[in-house]
Amino acid sequence: xxxxxxxxxxxxxxxxxxxxxxxxxxxxxxxxxxxxxxxxxxxxxxxxxxxxxxxxxxxxxxxxxxxxxxxxxxxxxxxxxxxxxxxxxxxxxxxxxxxxxxxxxxxxxxxxxxxxxxxxxxxxxxxxxxxxxxxxxxxxxxxxxxxxxxxxxxxxxxxxxxxxxxxxxxxxxxxxxxxxxxxxxxxxxxxxxxxxxxxxxxxxxxxxxxxxxxxxxxxxxxxxxxxxxxxxxxxxxxxxxxxxxxxxxxxxxxxxxxxxxxxxxxxxxxxxxxxxxxxxxxxxxxxxx
Amino acid sequence: xxxxxxxxxxxxxxxxxxxxxxxxxxxxxxxxxxxxxxxxxxxxxxxxxxxxxxxxxxxxxxxxxxxxxxxxxxxxxxxxxxxxxxxxxxxxxxxxxxxxxxxxxxxxxxxxxxxxxxxxxxxxxxxxxxxxxxxxxxxxxxxxxxxxxxxxxxxxxxxxxxxxxxxxxxxxxxxxxxxxxxxxxxxxxxxxxxxxxxxxxxxxxxxxxxxxxxxxxxxxxxxxxxxxxxxxxxxxxxxxxxxxxxxxxxxxxxxxxxxxxxxxxx
Amino acid sequence: xxxxxxxxxxxxxxxxxxxxxxxxxxxxxxxxxxxxxxxxxxxxxxxxxxxxxxxxxxxxxxxxxxxxxxxxxxxxxxxxxxxxxxxxxxxxxxxxxxxxxxxxxxxxxxxxxxxxxxxxxxxxxxxxxxxxxxxxxxxxxxxxxxxxxxxxxxxxxxxxxxxxxxxxxxxxxxxxxxxxxxxxxxxxxxxxxxxxxxxxxxxxxxxxxxxxxxxxxxxxxxxxxxxxxxxxxxxxxxxxxxxxxxxxxxxxxxxxxxxxxxxxxxxxxxxxxxxxxxxxxxxxxxxxxxxxxxxxxxxxxxxxxxxxxxxxxxxxxx
Numbered sequence: 001x002x003x004x005x006x007x008x009x010x011x012x013x014x015x016x017x018x019x020x021x022x023x024x025x026x027x028x029x030x031x032x033x034x035x036x037x038x039x040x041x042x043x044x045x046x047x048x049x050x051x052x053x054x055x056x057x058x059x060x061x062x063x064x065x066x067x068x069x070x071x072x073x074x075x076x077x078x079x080x081x082x083x084x085x086x087x088x089x090x091x092x093x094x095x096x097x098x099x100x101x102x103x104x105x106x107x108x109x110x111x112x113x114x115x116x117x118x119x120x121x122x123x124x125x126x127x128x129x130x131x132x133x134x135x136x137x138x139x140x141x142x143x144x145x146x147x148x149x150x151x152x153x154x155x156x157x158x159x160x161x162x163x164x165x166x167x168x169x170x171x172x173x174x175x176x177x178x179x180x181x182x183x184x185x186x187x188x189x190x191x192x193x194x195x196x197x198x199x200x201x202x203x204x205x206x207x208x209x210x211x212x213x214x215x216x217x218x219x220x221x222x223x224x225x226x227x228x229x230x231x232x233x234x235x236x237x238x239x240x241x242x243x244x245x246x247x248x249x250x251x252x253x254x255x256x257x258x259x260x261x262x263x264x265x266x267x268x269x270x271x272x273x274x275x276x277x278x279x280x281x282x283x284x285x286x287x288x289x
Numbered sequence: 290x291x292x293x294x295x296x297x298x299x300x301x302x303x304x305x306x307x308x309x310x311x312x313x314x315x316x317x318x319x320x321x322x323x324x325x326x327x328x329x330x331x332x333x334x335x336x337x338x339x340x341x342x343x344x345x346x347x348x349x350x351x352x353x354x355x356x357x358x359x360x361x362x363x364x365x366x367x368x369x370x371x372x373x374x375x376x377x378x379x380x381x382x383x384x385x386x387x388x389x390x391x392x393x394x395x396x397x398x399x400x401x402x403x404x405x406x407x408x409x410x411x412x413x414x415x416x417x418x419x420x421x422x423x424x425x426x427x428x429x430x431x432x433x434x435x436x437x438x439x440x441x442x443x444x445x446x447x448x449x450x451x452x453x454x455x456x457x458x459x460x461x462x463x464x465x466x467x468x469x470x471x472x473x474x475x476x477x478x479x480x481x482x483x484x485x486x487x488x489x490x491x492x493x494x495x496x497x498x499x500x501x502x503x504x505x506x507x508x509x510x511x512x513x514x515x516x517x518x519x520x521x522x523x524x525x526x527x528x529x530x531x532x533x534x535x536x537x538x539x540x541x542x543x544x545x546x547x548x549x550x551x552x553x554x555x
Numbered sequence: 556x557x558x559x560x561x562x563x564x565x566x567x568x569x570x571x572x573x574x575x576x577x578x579x580x581x582x583x584x585x586x587x588x589x590x591x592x593x594x595x596x597x598x599x600x601x602x603x604x605x606x607x608x609x610x611x612x613x614x615x616x617x618x619x620x621x622x623x624x625x626x627x628x629x630x631x632x633x634x635x636x637x638x639x640x641x642x643x644x645x646x647x648x649x650x651x652x653x654x655x656x657x658x659x660x661x662x663x664x665x666x667x668x669x670x671x672x673x674x675x676x677x678x679x680x681x682x683x684x685x686x687x688x689x690x691x692x693x694x695x696x697x698x699x700x701x702x703x704x705x706x707x708x709x710x711x712x713x714x715x716x717x718x719x720x721x722x723x724x725x726x727x728x729x730x731x732x733x734x735x736x737x738x739x740x741x742x743x744x745x746x747x748x749x750x751x752x753x754x755x756x757x758x759x760x761x762x763x764x765x766x767x768x769x770x771x772x773x774x775x776x777x778x779x780x781x782x783x784x785x786x787x788x789x790x791x792x793x794x795x796x797x798x799x800x801x802x803x804x805x806x807x808x809x810x811x812x813x814x815x816x817x818x819x820x821x822x823x824x825x826x827x828x829x830x831x832x833x834x835x836x837x838x839x840x841x842x843x844x845x846x847x848x849x850x851x852x853x854x855x856x857x858x859x860x861x862x863x864x865x866x867x868x869x870x871x872x873x
Contacts, residue, residue, distance in 0.1 A: 018769075030673075030696070095599055108599055110864060112602045117791070117795075117856055118857075126608065176357075176360065178388070179384050179386075192402070207698055213800075244706075262703050277695075289401050384588075385579055388578070
């Protein structure tokens with residue numbers, strides 16, 4: 001009896017229109033990007049080979065592979081993780097397990113939000129002023145990695161804090177009631193049940209760190225180096241900067257080479273993100289309590 | 290009171306020091322009183338029953354003894370609780386206090402560790418590393434909590450995924466694994482079947498040789514079966530304390546105690 | 556303490572006399588716990604230390620310029636950024652601000668309707684598997700590095716714009732704006748969707764019980780209730796566009812201009828630092844001027860983030 005009324009028919013029609021419109025908008029947001037990714041695969045795919053991944057650039061970077069850049073990115077990420085994971089996990093433990101609800105804790109949270117929101121080029125300036133000049137690390141893997149570590153610290157903190165807070169309070173209180181100290185409770189009960197969630201955050205950080213360019217441009221990444229880095233005080237090439245260099249700085253570049261570099265970089269980043277998402281879904285489906 | 294018994298010798302007086310001595314204890318949650326002006330003492334090696342209807346302040350009492358006010362900024366505790374003669378509000382190492390007090394609350398919490406690790410946790414925290422010794426402790430505590438037969442073949446599975454009744458007994462096993470001086474049980478049999486309850490009650494009677502027990506229950510018959518002395522809490526006040534037999538034979542100072550024990554309200 | 560074998564065998568008697576009873580001794584576990592508490596507190600304050608450190612170090616490097624060459628009028632009101640001019644360098648960032656503002660503005664014109672539309676679709680219309688797939692896709696889109704976006708602008712968008720609009724250069728406000736819009740949209744979608752999901756279902760049920768259609772419920776009930784969260788999403792998008800470096804460096808054309816059309820090439824504040832810092836001598840006026848731009852960027856993004864945080868938290872309190 002209701003569907004006969006003209007008002008309801010109009011409502012139903014409007015509803016359909018809105019649904020279509022919003023769906024189309026979502027599609028338009030996603031589709032161009034998928035087209036772009038398709039283009040990257042189409043143009044960059046053919047150049048990718050074992051040789052491309054594992055040899056050095058030759059002929060003023062217009063030929064050869066990307067091995068030093070790939071290796072350099074891995075170095076940068078590893079050193080950055082060494083600095084940011086312990087610090088970020090400690091910060092998250094403090095915020096989740098110890099911090100009282102007061103102005104100081106709010107100030108820390110605000111600082112974390114801002115650390116994530118400060119432009120990457122400002123982080124680069126900080127890296128130059130602090131690590132390269134003030135601490136005299138020079139332009140080096142160490143300076144670049146520390147800059148990246150500070151920039152991506154919020155990723156680790158937020159992910160760790162979330163997975164710590166997902167552990168019900170009742171478990172902590174049961175543990176305290178047995179005479180466990182706060183730290184014993186964290187180490188024996190809270191952390192073991194949050195560690196996989198922390199891992200998803202760390203993987204996400206790897207992806208973020210690997211893709212950043214601006215923070216490493218002036219702190220430790222070089223356009224081209226004829227040799228591989230020997231220590232953390234050496235400069236290194238990096239995949240993200242390499243993409244910038246081969247697509248803007250080198251005349252006479254064959255068209256497919258930057259596409260190949262972009263494809264490798266994006267595959268690395270998306271693989272890390274997919275891994276993190278898959279792990280998160282697995283954890284959500286697993287029942288621990 | 291110790292000082293009110295002049296005929297005891299000096300040594301006997303210190304031996305008779307109550308396990309727990311509570312003076313003018315009041316508990317408030319964000320301004321709402323949960324317990325007011327409680328005065329009582331619990332003697333060494335007795336089972337002390339606390340009965341009373343819901344919201345009488347029984348659970349709050351246990352929380353105050355174990356210094357659980359530190360978990361909850363809303364919980365304010367006034368008055369004095371002395372454990373082994375030490376004022377618990379002045380304690381510096383509150384973990385040391387809690388380690389000597391085992392507590393079981395009605396909402397069972399199986400920790401998300403293996404069943405074995407649940408029970409081995411307290412001994413490990415206390416520094417016990419010998420695997421053989423831990424095996425013995427785990428088996429003994431699970432036996433006493435009447436859980437061993439059900440879980441002995443799957444000690445590796447998660448304690449947090451056991452059924453409610455099993456988690457309840459796991460919680461009891463964990464409290465026993467602390468080897469506490471004082472064991473506080475809060476309606477421990479709420480999710481446990483009657484036969485198993487009886488088995489645990491027998492264990493409690495044995496344990497009285499070694500430790501002191503506070504038994505909070507809303508089953509008055511359970512208090513009658515187990516407790517040496519019983520306190521009756523009502524609406525945040527301790528209405529009556531006496532020998533359990535007296536309470537159940539009508540030898541009471543307050544008529545409300547008799548009404549409650551005889552099941553006229555509650 | 557006098558030797559007292561009886562007392563020693565009866566520790567309880569000792570405890571009565573000694574308020575620091577043996578269970579109240581500060582043992583190893585207690586000290587470890589305190590040490591950990593201090594260690595994690597250091598981790599906690601590190602975020603504050605770093606934020607202050609960033610401000611201090613970029614101010615330190617930009618300080619000389621602020622005291623010497625810096626003129627408020629020239630810096631903010633002159634469109635002439637000629638730091639390398641022989642004899643008469645000028646440091647006006649007006650054109651750079653215009654570049655950043657035009658690109659960010661166009662990016663928001665692209666990103667706001669699409670991301671809010673997509674957020675409403677994902678949160679209110681899509682269900683089950685579709686919803687999961689869309690959320691994962693949006694999350695993956697948000698992860699694409701900015702240098703890849705810059706490359707897309709350079710290598711894919713550039714020829715498309717040249718062909719479609721028959722203009723000589725495809726690296727301009729349009730290119731960078733669209734790229735930046737596509738970049739910011741996934742993050743804005745995620746945050747906006749969270750804000751919509753935070754509206755309690757009972758609001759929707761109450762409106763549906765009164766006979767409202769799904770769209771009427773969204774328009775009249777859900778969107779107003781999520782207003783602050785959505786505003787926060789937009790602000791974070793603005794902050795991200797404002798601070799983006801690599802993509803605008805590669806897609807704007809990087810020429811100093813106050814744009815009059817979307818086909819003009821421009822140069823952004825962030826891109827200027829990225830392009831020039833490598834060529835300046837440490838301590839020179841030019842070098843210090845770049846750090847002064849950094850201070851400006853830091854302060855503006857700080858204010859945007861602070862506002863976004865206050866706006867979003869306002870909704871949680873209310």
